[in-house]
Amino acid sequence: MQFLDRALTPDTAQWRKASSVVSTSLLSAAKQWIPAFQPTPPEICAETLQRILCSFDRPIIEATARARLERVLRYHDEGHVNLLIVTIIESADNENALVAPVIEAVHHVMTRQRAWTD
Numbered sequence: 001m002q003f004l005d006r007a008l009t010p011d012t013a014q015w016r017k018a019s020s021v022v023s024t025s026l027l028s029a030a031k032q033w034i035p036a037f038q039p040t041p042p043e044i045c046a047e048t049l050q051r052i053l054c055s056f057d058r059p060i061i062e063a064t065a066r067a068r069l070e071r072v073l074r075y076h077d078e079g080h081v082n083l084l085i086v087t088i089i090e091s092a093d094n095e096n097a098l099v100a101p102v103i104e105a106v107h108h109v110m111t112r113q114r115a116w117t118d
Contacts (some may be wrong), residue, residue, distance in 0.1 A: 018069060052085065068103045076111075084110060
């Protein structure tokens with residue numbers, strides 16, 4: 001009996017090999033059904049960001065802040081960027097805080113703490 005207990009434990013090489021094969025086959029099956037993520041093209045991001053900024057009556061911001069927001073928009077949807085801007089400019093005494101370091105910090109919190117944005 002002791003041999004059977006040891007043979008079926010997850011520590012055996014056979015168990016590791018079997019779980020690796022299952023993981024690999026599940027991953028390859030998932031890749032067939034899930035399309036690869038494609039970031040939004042930069043030209044579309046620039047146009048979308050300008051429209052978003054105009055909706056907040058802030059058509060002109062620093063170049064570094066604009067570049068950071070465009071990068072965020074490449075990998076996240078428009079709603080994420082809207083929430084990011086609203087969070088920054090509607091905070092107390094932060095109406096002029098739409099600068100790259102603040103954008104980076106708030107974006108970092110938003111992406112790491114999903115419950116905060118839900």
